[in-house]
Amino acid sequence: MSEAVNPEVLQSSCGWFPAVRSWWRMLTICLEERLAYRSDFALGTLMRFLPIVTQVFLWTAVFAASSRADIAGYSRDNIVAYYLLTMVTRAFSSMPSLAGGISRCIRDGSVKKYLIQPVDYIGFLLASRVAHKLVYYIVAIIPFAAVLFFCRAYFPPAPDGLTIAAYVLSLLLSFLLGFFLEATLGMIAFWFLEVSSIIFAYMLFQYLLSGHMFPIDMLADIPTGISGVSLADVVRLLPFEYTAYFPAAVWLGKITGWELVRGLLLEIVWLVIAIGTCRFVWWRGTKRYSGFGG
């Protein structure tokens, strides 16, 4: 005699609901894990502002010795505000240990469990990172707010609502872009087991080209050999600027109007490319994977 099918069981085993439930479960597990080290997080967050102290003094000394009121359109106060805003952007776009963790997972074979279970590895990683960032923001909001309040004199008046919305959108996109770029990097381990040097080289280029060291506008007077094209123009075509420079420049009013719209569209294009590349690399990598270790 056959049993009647329970419609609730049938619904729970197919459709989007199980995926959302799994994703939520992954998120809550990762949140609990991250909240285990709250005080370490808070102390580390405060100390991350120490290099900015040096940068403030450095640029103050540079402006004191030069005859300029501004450098590449940035006054001394603008530059201090810029560095503080890049800290905020990096809080969204930086993915510590993501690429290294993925490569280690592939190298030691622990990625196997994601291949045999009905879990999307990239989705799991994304949920884990969202959890990490949420915890980071919960713990870091107080030191960040304290530093920004203390340094409020360096900031220009707050921009209009549309610019603030564009700023928030650019931050959210920078998180996703940073995630998919570094996830793709970690998956290179399917071809090269040891990728730490490749990751380091990527970090080096990203640090230089993202505007983390200085505003990209300062490269505007450096020629490339192509008429009318400066080094800043070339660097701004790359995706790295969205991980530090772009949101900060939006808030400071350095990118406005159609240039702002164009920048956001280009950021979305880069994000789509990064997502597609990440998925493709995962697909190709798992096809050739042989499951060492574990």
Next chain:
Amino acid sequence: MTFRANFLLECLTSLGWMSMNLAFYLLIFNFTPEIGRGSGWSREPFFAFVATGLVINAIVQTLFMPSASELTEMVRTGGLDSVLVRPLDAQFLLSMHRFDFSSMANGLVGVGLLVWAVLRFPVAPPLIAFLLYPLLIACGVAILYGLIIMLAAATILMGRNQSLYDFWFYITNFSRYPAEIYSGPWGDPLRTFCTFVIPILLVVNVPAGTLARPLSGESWGMVVMTFAAACLSVGLSRLFFQAALARYRSASS
């Protein structure tokens, strides 16, 4: 040299970071003739300063940092016990049992950069400056060594101090630029703290200043202070380390 390719890659990546910083400094000098009005740190003297920092940090990163960074794990896993039972000084063993020669790449570039910069000084440094320079480099290394050992002592006491090692990199960040940039109502107290309490500003500023700027009464005073700080740093680190060992409770069974 067991893993030669890895060694070469580490040298290259280390040189990459250094090149990036040098490019940043070159960019700054597109906009200003010197760092700090009337400080004397124009382009060539500033690059002599940077070169001095590269040399000192290369020595520390090669000889002491690899060992110090392993100490946390040794305390946690009980590996420290095997060091304490050996018939050798524990501080010597713990601070120098592992070297990282790839860090010397930056030091060699630092020497080259120093020669390039000194040859372009408007006035050649006196002979006494060249004689003092290596001694002051050694003093700078000694001051940093003392700081490393005191952090290591904190590791033994606390068991886990990853944030303290982050603190090491952040505090030494203050020594990346000439002390003259720290001025004003906030800069002066910071400069005083980093000169007399944690003498991090003496490490690079004094040897570089000996070469790059005329020796005067004040600079001779800084030279004497650097020698004293080096002796004090090593002495205090020894005391801290011995006190930490006295309070150590083994982690192994």
